[in-house]
Amino acid sequence: MLKPLSMHGHVAAVLINPDRKQSLASQRIDRVQATFAGLEGDAHGGLTRRSCSRVALLYPRGTPIRNTRQVSILSEEELATIAADMGIARLEPEWVGANLVLSGIPDLTRLPPSSRLQFPSGASLVVDMENRPCKFPGEVVDRHFPGLGQRFPSAAVGRRGVTGWVEREGIIAVADEVTVYIPVQPPYPHLPEI
Numbered sequence: 001m002l003k004p005l006s007m008h009g010h011v012a013a014v015l016i017n018p019d020r021k022q023s024l025a026s027q028r029i030d031r032v033q034a035t036f037a038g039l040e041g042d043a044h045g046g047l048t049r050r051s052c053s054r055v056a057l058l059y060p061r062g063t064p065i066r067n068t069r070q071v072s073i074l075s076e077e078e079l080a081t082i083a084a085d086m087g088i089a090r091l092e093p094e095w096v097g098a099n100l101v102l103s104g105i106p107d108l109t110r111l112p113p114s115s116r117l118q119f120p121s122g123a124s125l126v127v128d129m130e131n132r133p134c135k136f137p138g139e140v141v142d143r144h145f146p147g148l149g150q151r152f153p154s155a156a157v158g159r160r161g162v163t164g165w166v167e168r169e170g171i172i173a174v175a176d177e178v179t180v181y182i183p184v185q186p187p188y189p190h191l192p193e194i
Contacts, residue, residue, distance in 0.1 A: 002181040009105035009178040012076045015098050016042040024097040024136050031173035034123045034166045038070030039099055068128040074098045074161035075108035085155035088145045096137040102178055109159050116181040123170025133160045
């Protein structure tokens, strides 16, 4: 049901945000323990979470649901493209609340749901869905490039990375190789126009 891609990526950065109420910005670390509840020390951890705008058509805001948004995964290459489109010199992953930045995986944001990212320790993450851009990273960008943060949502469309959850526990560290497994399934033929 899952096929490995012939290419491998690498972990360019590992980050956690210990207190999301204080700031969206995350902090770099060298390695992290991935547990069934998420990345140790990260505010997005937990087996459950409160529903948000991602599932607003399904549940009233604040409804307890399974936490499939434990990890925010971005592409080093896509971050560089977003920065170029915003007209800024760089876009640090801390500013957009990233947990993992991967390099060498083309079009990471387009990975299909249920793809797996596996690391040398055996730790595996399941891709839930694309992480759509919002205004909050722009507020952090404005601290470094005043007045330009408002460009983030449109520059990040299709490049904001994916969210995921921990399927198998283990250590994830900077420079780790990442193997990508894609679900073998044809596209659903009855998709509405998006």
